[in-house]
Amino acid sequence: MNETAGLILLIVGIAFDVVGCIGLVRLPDVYNRLQAATKCVTLGTCMILLSVLFYTGINQMSVKALLCIWFVLLTSPTGAHAIARAAHRSGIPLWDGSIMDKYAEDREGAEDKV
Amino acid sequence: MKRFIHFLILMIVWLLLTWSLQWQEVLVGVVVVLIAELFLGDIFPAGAVKVFNPVRFFWLVVYVLVFLWYVVKANFDVAYRVLNLYLPIKPGIVKVRTRLKTDMARTFLANSITLTPGTLSIDLVGDHLYVHWINIVSEDPTRETEIIVRRFESLLERIFE
Amino acid sequence: MSVFIALLILCVFLCLYRVGKGPTAPDRTVAIDILGTLVVGFCAIYSIITKKDLYMNIGISWALLSFIGTIALAKYLDGRGFDE
Numbered sequence: 001m002n003e004t005a006g007l008i009l010l011i012v013g014i015a016f017d018v019v020g021c022i023g024l025v026r027l028p029d030v031y032n033r034l035q036a037a038t039k040c041v042t043l044g045t046c047m048i049l050l051s052v053l054f055y056t057g058i059n060q061m062s063v064k065a066l067l068c069i070w071f072v073l074l075t076s077p078t079g080a081h082a083i084a085r086a087a088h089r090s091g092i093p094l095w096d097g098s099i100m101d102k103y104a105e106d107r108e109g110a111e112d113k114v
Numbered sequence: 115m116k117r118f119i120h121f122l123i124l125m126i127v128w129l130l131l132t133w134s135l136q137w138q139e140v141l142v143g144v145v146v147v148l149i150a151e152l153f154l155g156d157i158f159p160a161g162a163v164k165v166f167n168p169v170r171f172f173w174l175v176v177y178v179l180v181f182l183w184y185v186v187k188a189n190f191d192v193a194y195r196v197l198n199l200y201l202p203i204k205p206g207i208v209k210v211r212t213r214l215k216t217d218m219a220r221t222f223l224a225n226s227i228t229l230t231p232g233t234l235s236i237d238l239v240g241d242h243l244y245v246h247w248i249n250i251v252s253e254d255p256t257r258e259t260e261i262i263v264r265r266f267e268s269l270l271e272r273i274f275e
Numbered sequence: 276m277s278v279f280i281a282l283l284i285l286c287v288f289l290c291l292y293r294v295g296k297g298p299t300a301p302d303r304t305v306a307i308d309i310l311g312t313l314v315v316g317f318c319a320i321y322s323i324i325t326k327k328d329l330y331m332n333i334g335i336s337w338a339l340l341s342f343i344g345t346i347a348l349a350k351y352l353d354g355r356g357f358d359e
Contacts, residue, residue: 026201030299031207042229068334076312085349
């Protein structure tokens, strides 16, 4: 349909993917890595999938790409949420520079009562 | 009525995936959708059907636009933090309160929080959401709630409640 | 197009570095989750190059299956206190 728009979306999407992966390597603990990686890679992949629509026009392929965007947008934050909760429950501490951890305080309080 | 709407949604997804109107494909689709609805229809949240009301649907469109704006903003925020040499982060887990009652609205709220600037929802206990925030700007719970939750809460209230 | 594929392969290597280095089990789970999403991007680019919708089918199935895998790993981590 419009190859220039598709190319721009593709470039921006892949740039976000690379930033997300650099964040995955650079940031100090699981929760920060999850933040960077989930946000950037989700939007980056969605932009790559959207560029399929601009390259081919509306046909079988681009409709599947749009469905795939919907699935990725629904499943990716849910997966991140599950990993974060599991990590906290299996006792992974926050980074030393963290300011507060209300979740750990509240969970300790609940365990003391029991 | 609820089952009929589920059937319609699943059938539309099937037709989009196969992208043909031959009678064999449609027949297989009807059978598969009926089986899926029979076994899995009960776990679908009850409030979802409410969306098919023109006023709610209008707010859903507004919500999607606001959501996309925040997603793009979140990405530039993360890019700034990751590519900066000194990693300007100040992380921590805060506790915020939500007014939303239905499961569907809470699911959407948690997913929106995860994809918006600097926040990641971790757990939901009662009315309280635990949110990991990459750059805490205030330690006062009411102001945190103001910043994190209020962006979407009023919109989601109009859509799902 | 080959430049884009090379950049995505760079992303995959950064993820694999995190899978290998660790230091905890959830770190590896995060990296594997991200790898699953990156593969969907690969499928989209290949479907643009070859103009076949076969790759989009693979992408959709991969997105859903990698979600199930992530949830399964998270449940596993949740169930036992992992000391690593």
